Amino acid sequence: xxxxxxxxxxxxxxxxxxxxxxxxxxxxxxxxxxxxxxxxxxxxxxxxxxxxxxxxxxxxxxxxxxxxxxxxxxxxxxxxxxxxxxxxxxxxxxxxxxxxxxxxxxxxxxxxxxxxxxxxxxxxxxxxxxxxxxxxxxxxxxxxxxxxxxxxxxxxxxxxxxxxxxxxxxxxxxxxxxxxxxxxxxxxxxxxxxxxxxxxxxxxxxxxxxxxxxxxxxxxxxxxxxxxxxxxxxxxxxxxxxxxxxxxxxxxxxxxxxxxxxxxxxxxxxxx
Amino acid sequence: xxxxxxxxxxxxxxxxxxxxxxxxxxxxxxxxxxxxxxxxxxxxxxxxxxxxxxxxxxxxxxxxxxxxxxxxxxxxxxxxxxxxxxxxxxxxxxxxxxxxxxxxxxxxxxxxxxxxxxxxxxxxxxxxxxxxxxxxxxxxxxxxxxxxxxxxxxxxxxxxxxxxxxxxxxxxxxxxxxxxxxxxxxxxxxxxxxxxxxxxxxxxxxxxxxxxxxxxxxxxxxxxxxxxxxxxxxxxxxxxxxxxxxxxxxxxxxxxxxxxx
Numbered sequence: 001x002x003x004x005x006x007x008x009x010x011x012x013x014x015x016x017x018x019x020x021x022x023x024x025x026x027x028x029x030x031x032x033x034x035x036x037x038x039x040x041x042x043x044x045x046x047x048x049x050x051x052x053x054x055x056x057x058x059x060x061x062x063x064x065x066x067x068x069x070x071x072x073x074x075x076x077x078x079x080x081x082x083x084x085x086x087x088x089x090x091x092x093x094x095x096x097x098x099x100x101x102x103x104x105x106x107x108x109x110x111x112x113x114x115x116x117x118x119x120x121x122x123x124x125x126x127x128x129x130x131x132x133x134x135x136x137x138x139x140x141x142x143x144x145x146x147x148x149x150x151x152x153x154x155x156x157x158x159x160x161x162x163x164x165x166x167x168x169x170x171x172x173x174x175x176x177x178x179x180x181x182x183x184x185x186x187x188x189x190x191x192x193x194x195x196x197x198x199x200x201x202x203x204x205x206x207x208x209x210x211x212x213x214x215x216x217x218x219x220x221x222x223x224x225x226x227x228x229x230x231x232x233x234x235x236x237x238x239x240x241x242x243x244x245x246x247x248x249x250x251x252x253x254x255x256x257x258x259x260x261x262x263x264x265x266x267x268x269x270x271x272x
Numbered sequence: 273x274x275x276x277x278x279x280x281x282x283x284x285x286x287x288x289x290x291x292x293x294x295x296x297x298x299x300x301x302x303x304x305x306x307x308x309x310x311x312x313x314x315x316x317x318x319x320x321x322x323x324x325x326x327x328x329x330x331x332x333x334x335x336x337x338x339x340x341x342x343x344x345x346x347x348x349x350x351x352x353x354x355x356x357x358x359x360x361x362x363x364x365x366x367x368x369x370x371x372x373x374x375x376x377x378x379x380x381x382x383x384x385x386x387x388x389x390x391x392x393x394x395x396x397x398x399x400x401x402x403x404x405x406x407x408x409x410x411x412x413x414x415x416x417x418x419x420x421x422x423x424x425x426x427x428x429x430x431x432x433x434x435x436x437x438x439x440x441x442x443x444x445x446x447x448x449x450x451x452x453x454x455x456x457x458x459x460x461x462x463x464x465x466x467x468x469x470x471x472x473x474x475x476x477x478x479x480x481x482x483x484x485x486x487x488x489x490x491x492x493x494x495x496x497x498x499x500x501x502x503x504x505x506x507x508x509x510x511x512x513x514x515x516x517x518x519x520x521x522x523x524x525x526x527x528x529x530x531x532x533x
Contacts, residue, residue: 052431078431085424089527090446099442100432131523133530151432 002028002051002155002189006060008212009046020046021057022212028155033181033188037198037245038208038216039253044191047213048159051189052078064155077148081160083140087132093119093143094128100151118149121180138169142176149180155187163193171229174201178227195249199241200227207248210255216248310493315500318493323501327482332501335467335478338395339509342402343463347456349403350410355440357411358418358448375408379466383473393474402466406459413455417448450524453517460513464506479505 009021020043028034038044049055051062053072062069064076077100080086087096097115106114119125122142132140141161148156158177162170174197181188192198198205205219221241223232232238273281298312323332357363383401390397421444429439471480479498486495518525 049427054427054430072431072433074433076431078428080424080428082424085422086428088425088443088446090449090523099429099434102442103434103438131526133527 001030001063001065002187003063004051004060005063007047007050007057007062008059009043009050009055010058019212021050022209022214023060024208024213024215025060026206026215026218028187028189030154031185031187032204033178033190033202034204034206035198035202036189036191036206036208037193037195037249038213039210039249040193042208042210042252043213044193044208045159048078048157048189048191052076052157054078075154077151077153077156079141079144079148079156079158079161081163083137083144083161083164084133086144087140087147089131089133092129092131093124093135096132096143097147097150100147114150114152115146118146119143121149121183122146122176136169138165138173141165141173145177145180149184153186155189156181158188158190160192161190162197170197175227175229177201195242195246196233199223199238199245200229200232205241205245207245208252210252216252219245219248308492310496314493315496319497319500322482322494322497331477331479331482332505334395335471335480335505338398338402338470338478339463339467341395342399342467343406343456343460345399345403346406346459346463347410350407350455350459351414351445351452354411354414354452355418355444355448358415359444364415371408371411375412379405379469380473383470386470387474393476398467398470398475398478401470402463405466406463409455409458409462410452411455413451413458414448417451418444420451421447450521453521457510457513457517460509461506464502464509468502 004025004027007021007024008019011018011020024047026034036044036047046055050057051069053062053069053076056070064073067073088099091099094115097118098111101111101114116125116128119128122145124139124142124146127135127139127143132143135143145161161177162173165173177188177190178201188202190198190201199221200223202221205221207216207219208214209216219241223235223237223241294312301309301311357367379401382404386397386401386404387393390400425443425447426439429443434442467478468480468483471478472484475481475484479502483495483498483502486492486498
């Protein structure tokens, strides 16, 4: 279980202070798939970095299975949007997936079993000895997903993971992550700016306000599983949910003042 | 231009043109009868007599040892110092003025002091002298390479629980390696320069020493033979280095091509 309790993040202080995240609280249950969606520049990446223990929040706390996060927790694995920058160009696919296992106390056989299993789950066993840059964008992101799976996390954190691949690959990757989630029985927290995706994938959607970000509404998604790119997206419920989330975000974007936008945007993605 | 034509031209530039220049030199020296410019054939005979291999052990081996040791120390020190300096802005703030100062000093200016400080004109002084000047290209390139690492890569490693030392070993070093190697290549040519310099001014062995003795005794053929040898040494060391680099950094060429294309 993943609990966010009153998370807030402010950059610098005094008159120049930028309130990236105002106050965010929600809970992700064990085995649940939750999407987080919000207007652009609302600090989604900042939020995810706080959860992953890469960035300390200014206020509030994150609990993973009841334990407070004060560094990267072993139960979480993070998949970045920029696969090209999170994979090591000097290492083969095999060694990339091995990276999180090297310092774990595992036998050599156990390590290679985990690597092969996770690459099998994303359909890339034939590319063990390729370099990442020899693969297409979608395949590279699958390597990043395999690496996260090999780490054996209870929860997968994903930061707009499919934002830089083409539409068709994106659909394939969405279905892949749904299948992998069932196979590995893991909890997924999935940040996206794509409204279709945010309704298609999860059990619930957390809709955020603009910065300083708060939770606007948590929308339950009770579309039947397994989801299907054609069947699910043709359901009237899907259209209804999509419209609802869309309206929430649209209203947020319209209420945002230009002055706020100007101070907010640079901090959303670039904060390290 | 086809690939085949290019290869032929490359071989031509590498072998045929130098041969033609040498032939020209031979022709000119034969007719010039200059004391300072002995015949090329005389130089080559001298080269064979000296370096293949009667004096190879007494003069070339010591020079190579000094280059090798000085270069190795410089690379190790450059990487060891460069990593913390690349990682910490704070450390750079304090260290950079000193690095920039010492690196601005031309090698001959420090030669006398090394002899006094190390009470020697032996190997220790030469290796220290070579290592000191070879340090800077490796050090500065390591700092730059480490600074340029993509923060996403470091975040990835952190999120997977890799500790600081593990991150340096698995991420920082390999990511900075292409730039470190570029610095090493500059250092290697600097090693040849500083080796000759140190041996020329204070030594009892080495190719630089041969250069000095030949000059002092007006023996032009041995001097030219030494010059030819030094040129060849530098050239061959560079070729060996490039071959090793191609093997070690094959990924880097492929990666750059894929990013560019």
